[in-house]
Amino acid sequence: STIFVICAWLWLQKCQDRETISLDRSTVSASDYTLCVRGIPSDTTEDDLMEHFQRVAGGEPVAEVHLAFANSKEISLYFHRGKLMKKRYDVVQRIRYELTRKRFFADGADGNDPNSSGTWHKPPKNSQKTTRRLAKLHAERTKLTAQIRLADEERERIMAKDGGQSKAIQAYVTYQTESAFIGAIGGYQLSWFQSLGLCCCYPKKLKLKGHRLRVSHAPEPSTIIWENLEYSNLSRLLRQCLTGFVALLAICISIACTFRSRDFQAKTLAATSLPCPDGYYGLDADQQRDIIEQNTELAHCYCSTLGISEQFGMSLCSDYLSMILKSSAMSYAAGFLVVAINMVFTIIFDRFGSFEKHASIETMETSNLLRAFFLKVVNTGCLVLLYSQTWLQKVFSVRLEDSSPEWDVEWYATGGVSLLIVMWINVITPHAFPVVRYLRHRSKVRRIEKHLTEDKDIKASFKKAFYSQEELNDYVGSDATFCLNYRVSQTLVTFYICFIYALSMPLLLFIGALSFFLSFWVDKWLFCRFYRTPPVYSDKMGKTASKLLGFSIVVHLVVSMWSLGTNEKIFDGLDAFVNGTAPSDINVGALTSLIKRVILQKRHLVILEAVLFLFFVALVLSKFSQGLGGGLLGICRCIACRATKNQAKKLEKTRNTVEVDYRSACQRGIIKGVASFNILKNNRYAEAFGISSEFAETHKRVSAIRGLNAREGGGMV
Numbered sequence: 001s002t003i004f005v006i007c008a009w010l011w012l013q014k015c016q017d018r019e020t021i022s023l024d025r026s027t028v029s030a031s032d033y034t035l036c037v038r039g040i041p042s043d044t045t046e047d048d049l050m051e052h053f054q055r056v057a058g059g060e061p062v063a064e065v066h067l068a069f070a071n072s073k074e075i076s077l078y079f080h081r082g083k084l085m086k087k088r089y090d091v092v093q094r095i096r097y098e099l100t101r102k103r104f105f106a107d108g109a110d111g112n113d114p115n116s117s118g119t120w121h122k123p124p125k126n127s128q129k130t131t132r133r134l135a136k137l138h139a140e141r142t143k144l145t146a147q148i149r150l151a152d153e154e155r156e157r158i159m160a161k162d163g164g165q166s167k168a169i170q171a172y173v174t175y176q177t178e179s180a181f182i183g184a185i186g187g188y189q190l191s192w193f194q195s196l197g198l199c200c201c202y203p204k205k206l207k208l209k210g211h212r213l214r215v216s217h218a219p220e221p222s223t224i225i226w227e228n229l230e231y232s233n234l235s236r237l238l239r240q241c242l243t244g245f246v247a248l249l250a251i252c253i254s255i256a257c258t259f260r261s262r263d264f265q266a267k268t269l270a271a272t273s274l275p276c277p278d279g280y281y282g283l284d285a286d287q288q289r290d291i292i293e294q295n296t297e298l299a300h301c302y303c304s305t306l307g308i309s310e311q312f313g314m315s316l317c318s319d320y321l322s323m324i325l326k327s328s329a330m331s332y333a334a335g336f337l338v339v340a341i342n343m344v345f346t347i348i349f350d351r352f353g354s355f356e357k358h359a360s361i362e363t364m365e366t367s368n369l370l371r372a373f374f375l376k377v378v379n380t381g382c383l384v385l386l387y388s389q390t391w392l393q394k395v396f397s398v399r400l401e402d403s404s405p406e407w408d409v410e411w412y413a414t415g416g417v418s419l420l421i422v423m424w425i426n427v428i429t430p431h432a433f434p435v436v437r438y439l440r441h442r443s444k445v446r447r448i449e450k451h452l453t454e455d456k457d458i459k460a461s462f463k464k465a466f467y468s469q470e471e472l473n474d475y476v477g478s479d480a481t482f483c484l485n486y487r488v489s490q491t492l493v494t495f496y497i498c499f500i501y502a503l504s505m506p507l508l509l510f511i512g513a514l515s516f517f518l519s520f521w522v523d524k525w526l527f528c529r530f531y532r533t534p535p536v537y538s539d540k541m542g543k544t545a546s547k548l549l550g551f552s553i554v555v556h557l558v559v560s561m562w563s564l565g566t567n568e569k570i571f572d573g574l575d576a577f578v579n580g581t582a583p584s585d586i587n588v589g590a591l592t593s594l595i596k597r598v599i600l601q602k603r604h605l606v607i608l609e610a611v612l613f614l615f616f617v618a619l620v621l622s623k624f625s626q627g628l629g630g631g632l633l634g635i636c637r638c639i640a641c642r643a644t645k646n647q648a649k650k651l652e653k654t655r656n657t658v659e660v661d662y663r664s665a666c667q668r669g670i671i672k673g674v675a676s677f678n679i680l681k682n683n684r685y686a687e688a689f690g691i692s693s694e695f696a697e698t699h700k701r702v703s704a705i706r707g708l709n710a711r712e713g714g715g716m717v
Contacts, residue, residue: 020539024654034174034218042167060180063662066677069166070230081151085690088144093467172677186648188215221674222535223361231357243352254379276301335421365485373489381497384415427515431522482531503560536673557612
C-alpha cells in the first residue's frame, strides 16, 4: 500500500503541473495582462506609469493603470462608513415603505385584493402610531447622516496629515495584449548585479524618475487585500513569528487538557484491572461471589462475566459498573474535547491570518491552512504517541501508570479508542454547520415561495415585510462562503491520521474512505446550490497540499516501524520456539537461531526500512539535482550578466490558447473573476464601501467616495 501511495503521489505531482498549464492556457483572467510594479516614486501618477511602460514594451498600448496607496487607515474608515451607509439605506427604505403605504390607503384603496403584493396593502391600524414611527425613522436617518459626515471629516483630517494625498506604494499596469505583458516581464528580468546597480548598471530606460522598479506577475485582482499592501515583508515576518508563538501555546494548552483527561481515564481503568486469583474462573458462581464479597476490589473478575442488565440489579457490581461507565464516558469526552479544541483554535487562527497583514487572500489562507493543519495533526494524531514521554508528564504534573511505549493492549484500550472516536466525529463535524445553514436557507425559501403571487411578488399574508432586496437576501442567507483552506487542511489531517496508523489500526482506512466520499458529495451538492463564487485562486494552495502529502509517506513508514519494532508481543507464537516450549515434533534447534535473528535484528522491518531509505534518497537526489542544475545555470547567467530567472519563458508556456486583447475580453465577458484591478470594482470592497457599480465605472480611487447619492458615492439612497 505504501508503494501504491508513493506512485499515486508522484503521479499527482506530474498531473498537477500538467493540469495547471492546461487551465492557465484555457482561462482568460485580468492577471494575464497585468504587471505588479513595486518601488515606484511616491508622487507617481497613472499617466507617468502608462507612458513609461508603453516605452518599455516598444510602444505597445497600456489599457489601464491602477495605483495602490498607503491608505490602510482610510480604507478602514470607509469600511465603517459603508456600514453606516447600509444602515441609512435600510432606514430610508422603511421610510419609503411607510409613506407609500400611507399614501395608498389615503387614496381610498380598501386593500381587499387577494393577490396584492407587499404587506403595505394591509391598512394601518393606528395613524398616530404610523406618524410616530415615521418621526422616529426620520430622526434615525438624520443621526446616521451626521455620522457619515463625521466619517468624511475624519478622512479629510487623515488626508491633511499626509499632505492632502496618500503616498503611492505600488501599481498594477494592464497591457492591451498578453504578448506585450510577457515582453515587459522579460525586459525586467535582470541579473542580480544589474538589479543592485553593480557590474552592469541598471538600464536607464527601465527606471522611473530615477527609481529602480521591481516588476512581477500580478496576482488575481479578487484576491488582493488592498489595505495590507503598505506593510513591509519584515513587518509580516514579525507578525507571523508572534502568531506562531501563540499557536505553540495553543498546542501546549491542548496537550495539557488531553493529558489530564487521559490521566483520569487511566486511573479509572487501573481500578478495574487488578489480576484475578489463580483458578478463579474454574470455580462455580457461588464460590466466585464469595471471593468477591471478601475483596470488592476484584469485583471486575465476577461482574465482567455478566450482562449490563444483570450488573444493574446487583449491588456488588455497582462500583464496577460506575467505573466502566466513567471510563467510556471519558473516552467519548476526550474525543469531543479534541474536536472542540480543533474548532476553537481554527476560529482563532482565522483572526491570526488577518493580523499577519498578508498582501493577498491566497497567501493569508495558505498560512491559515498550514497553521490549522499542524495543530490538528498534533492535537488529533500525535498526542496518543506522546503519552509515554515522561518529560511531558512531569511538565503537566501527570503520572500515567500505563505509559508504556509499546503498542500494547492498554494503549489500544485508551489512546486507540480515543483516536477512533475522534476520527468518527471528524467524518460528520466538518459538514454539520454548512448543511444546517443550507437547510435553514431552503426552509426560508420554501416559506417565501408559498406566499408568492403569479407575478412572483410576496403576498400580504406573509408575516414579515422586506423593505429592500438586500434585506430579503439577508433573510434567506444566500451569501455562504466556501473556506477552501479549512477544507483542504481537514482533508489533509484525515489522510495523515488514517495513513500514519494504517498498519496498526486498519479500521482507520475505512473511516478515511467514508470521510472522503462524504466530503466529495456534500461539497459538490453545496457548491451547486448554496456556496457563493469564491475568489480566483492560483495553484499555490494545491501545490502546498500535495507537498505535505509527500511528507506523510515518511511519517507513515516511521510510525509503522515504531509500532512493529517496539512491541515484540506480536511474536508471542515465535517466543514459544525460543523458550523451548514448542511441540516436540518441530525441530526447535533449527528454528531457534532463525527466530532469534528475526527478533533481535528485527528483520520483519527490512522492507519498511528499505522503502523509507529509497524514498528518502530519491527525494533528496531529485531536489539536489534540481537545485544543483538551477544553481549552476544561475551562476552562468550571473557571470554572463544575464537574468538569473527567465519568468517570460514560463509565462509563454501558460499563454492563452486563443489570442484576445484585454478590451475585447472585457466587452465579451470572457474574463474569469474580477476583470479590473480597480479597487472599487472588487465586489468585496464595493459591498463594504456601499457603492454602486455605476459609480465604480467612473471612479478609480477610494478617496472619490463621499456624499450620499449615486453620483457622489453610494448609490444607496
